[in-house]
Amino acid sequence: MAASIVPVSLNERSYKILIQAGLLRRLGTRLDELGVRGKAGIVTDRNVAQHYLHQLVHTLKRSGIDAVPIVLAPGEQSKTLDTVEHILDVLARHRFERSSYLFALGGGVVGDLAGFAAAIYQRGIPFIQIPTTLIAQADSSVGGKTGVDHRLGKNLIGAFYQPKEVWIDPLTLRTLPMREWIAGLAEVIKYGIIADEKFFSYLERTMPGLRKRESATVAAAVKRSCELKAHVVASDERESDRRRILNYGHTIGHALETLGGYQSLVHGEAVGIGLVQEADLACYLGLCDRSVVERIRKVVQAAGLSDRLPPWQSAKIWKAMLHDKKVSRGQVVGVWPERIGRVRMMPIDQGSFRRWHQAVHRGSSGGRPFQTRAVVRKK
Ligand SMILES: NC(=O)c1ccc[n+]([C@@H]2O[C@H](COP(=O)([O-])OP(=O)(O)OC[C@H]3O[C@@H](n4cnc5c(N)ncnc54)[C@H](O)[C@@H]3O)[C@@H](O)[C@H]2O)c1
Ligand SMILES: [Zn+2]
Numbered sequence: 396m397a398a399s400i401v402p403v404s405l406n407e408r409s410y411k412i413l414i415q416a417g418l419l420r421r422l423g424t425r426l427d428e429l430g431v432r433g434k435a436g437i438v439t440d441r442n443v444a445q446h447y448l449h450q451l452v453h454t455l456k457r458s459g460i461d462a463v464p465i466v467l468a469p470g471e472q473s474k475t476l477d478t479v480e481h482i483l484d485v486l487a488r489h490r491f492e493r494s495s496y497l498f499a500l501g502g503g504v505v506g507d508l509a510g511f512a513a514a515i516y517q518r519g520i521p522f523i524q525i526p527t528t529l530i531a532q533a534d535s536s537v538g539g540k541t542g543v544d545h546r547l548g549k550n551l552i553g554a555f556y557q558p559k560e561v562w563i564d565p566l567t568l569r570t571l572p573m574r575e576w577i578a579g580l581a582e583v584i585k586y587g588i589i590a591d592e593k594f595f596s597y598l599e600r601t602m603p604g605l606r607k608r609e610s611a612t613v614a615a616a617v618k619r620s621c622e623l624k625a626h627v628v629a630s631d632e633r634e635s636d637r638r639r640i641l642n643y644g645h646t647i648g649h650a651l652e653t654l655g656g657y658q659s660l661v662h663g664e665a666v667g668i669g670l671v672q673e674a675d676l677a678c679y680l681g682l683c684d685r686s687v688v689e690r691i692r693k694v695v696q697a698a699g700l701s702d703r704l705p706p707w708q709s710a711k712i713w714k715a716m717l718h719d720k721k722v723s724r725g726q727v728v729g730v731w732p733e734r735i736g737r738v739r740m741m742p743i744d745q746g747s748f749r750r751w752h753q754a755v756h757r758g759s760s761g762g763r764p765f766q767t768r769a770v771v772r773k774k
Pocket of ligand 1: 440441442443446469470471474501502503504505507527528529530531534535536537538539540541550567568569570571572575578662663
């Protein structure tokens with residue numbers, strides 16, 4: 396079967412997303428067409444390397460390209476400036492040039508790190524995303540946001556830098572641990588909420604199959620997510636306005652992720668809670684009907700994600716939200732659903748947030764009473 400192609404239209408920075416089962420084994424012609432020559436770096440992590448590094452190195456070798464693997468420790472804790480420095484060291488030691496390619500083989504962490512290193516090494520070398528997690532295939536590999544975390548906030552340091560191409564092989568998702576798989580479903584659900592009610596209904600119907608990784612459903616969900624992201628990014632590459640709708644679920648989500656030290660909740664798990672709780676907050680603010688919250692809650696639960704706010708104090712969550720980039724003059728600019736498939740942006744102040752948070756505790760925001768359930772699930 397031929398690869399599906401999703402174009403990302405950004406003038407001279409336009410590129411293609413190729414989606415095809417087994418693509419990883421069929422890259423030879425693409426490498427020739429793109430003019431990849433000499434040596435190429437492969438940034439990956441130990442888990443991904445174990446499954447796919449050998450295959451990629453072999454493919455590159457067959458095309459006469461010397462691979463320089465840079466294998467990192469897995470996980471969000473690696474998403475630091477120190478790691479970027481390590482990548483840059485390797486590139487410099489191997490005398491990488493302006494035209495040398497860098498491949499990001501892995502999840503969102505590897506993609507964000509490698510993309511940022513590619514953006515700043517010699518002021519920019521070409522890079523290709525080969526995403527291997529659901530989050531990365533459906534979301535992070537598309538759009539050109541690259542960067543690292545700072546101890547005071549997630550993704551505080553970074554650059555917009557577009558890849559030359561994105562190569563998605565859905566077969567790589569088979570080896571993804573269950574916890575990471577389920578976490579990725581949160582980003583997929585997000586697309587339905589922000590931009591496509593029909594896709595959201597599709598997810599409501601197919602979630603049991605998606606949860607079991609049925610290949611046709613997975614391929615359809617990845618493709619539609621890429622199309623929706625490509626569309627939003629093309630309309631606003633540098634997040635001046637419309638692109639911010641992609642942050643839905645991430646205002647509270649990122650705060651929870653930071654408060655948990657990036658460990659108790661992985662990114663998608665925090666976003667899953669954010670999807671439901673931000674809808675609940677929108678409902679509290681009178682921006683949407685309770686039925687919107689309940690539809691979102693149902694799909695999030697069907698995906699196997701938690702929808703409950705962990706027991707942190709409102710002031711603590713607010714403080715973590717203020718460290719996020721979505722802050723403008725002390726107010727947090729949130730993304731709120733009006734109905735499924737349509738969101739709006741609006742600032743919220745601390746008082747409203749605190750009142751909502753108290754209401755959640757008392758169970759009077761219309762949702763279920765707040766319960767402190769352990770949010771750490773076993774893999
Ligand atoms: N740039 C963007 O636009 C954007 C968008 C969304 C998320 N992100 C970022 O992405 C990160 C989260 O991405 P993630 O969930 O992919 O995390 P990740 O890269 O840490 O991957 C999750 C885990 O899965 C393992 N793994 C990856 N692929 C595998 C495979 N095929 N088989 C087995 N194991 C595999 C990894 O080693 C890791 O342990 C966060 O840092 C988030 O900020 C960026
Ligand atoms: Zn995300």
